[in-house]
Amino acid sequence: MSKKKADLLAVAENLFYKYGFNGVGLKQIIQEANVATMTMYNHFSSKERLVEEVLIQREKRYWSYLDSSVESNETQPFIMAVKGHCNWLKDYSYQGDMFLRAIEDYSGVDADIENVARGHKQRLLNYLETIAEKSGLRNGHDLAIRYTLLMEGTTSMTTLIGVDKATDHALDIAALFVSEATKA
Template sequence: MKQSLKKEAILNSAETLFYQHGFHAVGVKSILDHAGVAPMTMYYHFKSKEEVIKEILMQRDERYLQVIEDTINKEEGINLYIESLFKAHMNWIETKGSNGCLFLRAKQEYEGVNDEITALSKAHKQSFLNKIENDLELFHAPKSLGMQITITLEGLTAMIQITELNKVKEAAAELMKNLHVSNDETK
């Protein structure tokens, strides 16, 4: 079902503002001004700012996991799988996420305040780890490799906040050169 253009404008504006400034720093008025909609319009679509946040997190989760799924290479061995996963993640960071992880920010700001937002944030991280672990089963790789890859990708996401994008991309490329999983490790 296609959502209304005004609802989409609210979600896009809110996601941009939350990502730039944080959740608590952005008020409903800022979202409305940025989206160019009236308060009645927002409250027609959402009961509260927290409802907007939950919708944004659910949509972002779906978009990120779809980008990863559409870009990874599961056909040509574990090393090309891992390389394609790193490239897909770095491309996401470059195009949609150079200010860190919106899910971790939501968890940090809403831990103990809103259990649903916190749960969505945790669920995203868990579903990403599960996806990698399930993919690695195709190669008979140890489950622990999934956690290692996830930790590394999370580290790249964190480093982009304090280091130039090109330096992080270079480090990721160097890491890919040095990372090689032998056939012995996948048995």
């Protein structure tokens, strides 16, 4: 990826996260990224394609966090998934969920953006279902849904109680879920 494209994506992601997708125009992105208008359009045919690519790149970073965390201690995959998610929230997503915002702003308006955002949510559930299957815990599907709800709820709660409290509570709840699932 060229430096200018990377700069556009980084600036756009930061602005979209701070001000929302509808609160930021291409002119502001172009100006803050310090690129020519033509450079923007050489990489992205429209603001919507820029939003789509921002979400795709953000999702790649998210999965890198989650995978690294789970792989660091494979004996506790659910706990490590929650830890990875909590670390992501602390580092990148302490003011809410960009994917949920994209669903809200683009549902019925831009199917490509909506599909990227909804796909991210579905991939999280699928990922946790795979962990449940591999772990052999009883009620694996239900456990995956609980963890998905926990992680999504933690993201939402960062805006209400702060990222540190939300993630501390999430880790406590994650341990309770595992304890319950391993009881005979």
